[in-house]
Amino acid sequence: MNVSEAILTRRSVRSYKDKDIPEEKLHKVIESARMAPSARNKQDWKFVIVQDEEKKDELHEAANGQKFVKEAPTVIVGVATKPEDEMKCGVGTGVVDVTIAMDHITLKATEEGLGTCWIGAFDQEEVKDILNVPEGCRVIALMPIGYPEEELGVMYKERKNPEDITCRDTYY
């Protein structure tokens, strides 16, 4: 699968098979995050791989009760370890870096036949408590990952038109 195919095939998966992810597949997925770029190559991130049933159950409660969060065999939790750092442009590096790495995860997972879903609807403090994340860190996203109940395939994506999201030489 090439990058374009992965981009077109990836979709939010909210229903997973009750089947564990082989360790070598999980390793490849995590490697894709490890190889992601980061501002000044600081790599101020941590990816908590959650497979414990009790913890997944707690995570799903902290994520608005979204059931598939506990049904997925694994949940990867992306954490910025220096969330206060900013680039010269005033944008926080933590959110940007962890988001890039986790998007690598979504695409690599697709290549491996695995489904993912971004989860932003969660309680920051509850998730920190559940996973023992230090106070100074910030949880950026939860990402259930596993074999999709329905096979992945290229399908229609509801998206804005190119001319609505781009402009030339100046903002309009």
Ligand SMILES: Cc1cc2nc3c(=O)[nH]c(=O)nc-3n(C[C@H](O)[C@H](O)[C@H](O)COP(=O)(O)O)c2cc1C
């Ligand atoms: C930052 C972010 C947070 C999201 N949070 C949730 C969430 O909490 N629950 C959920 O079901 N989907 C969540 N989504 C998935 C979006 O709804 C989904 O990506 C969008 O509708 C486009 O559909 P697609 O991913 O299938 O292409 C999130 C996506 C992003 C990028």
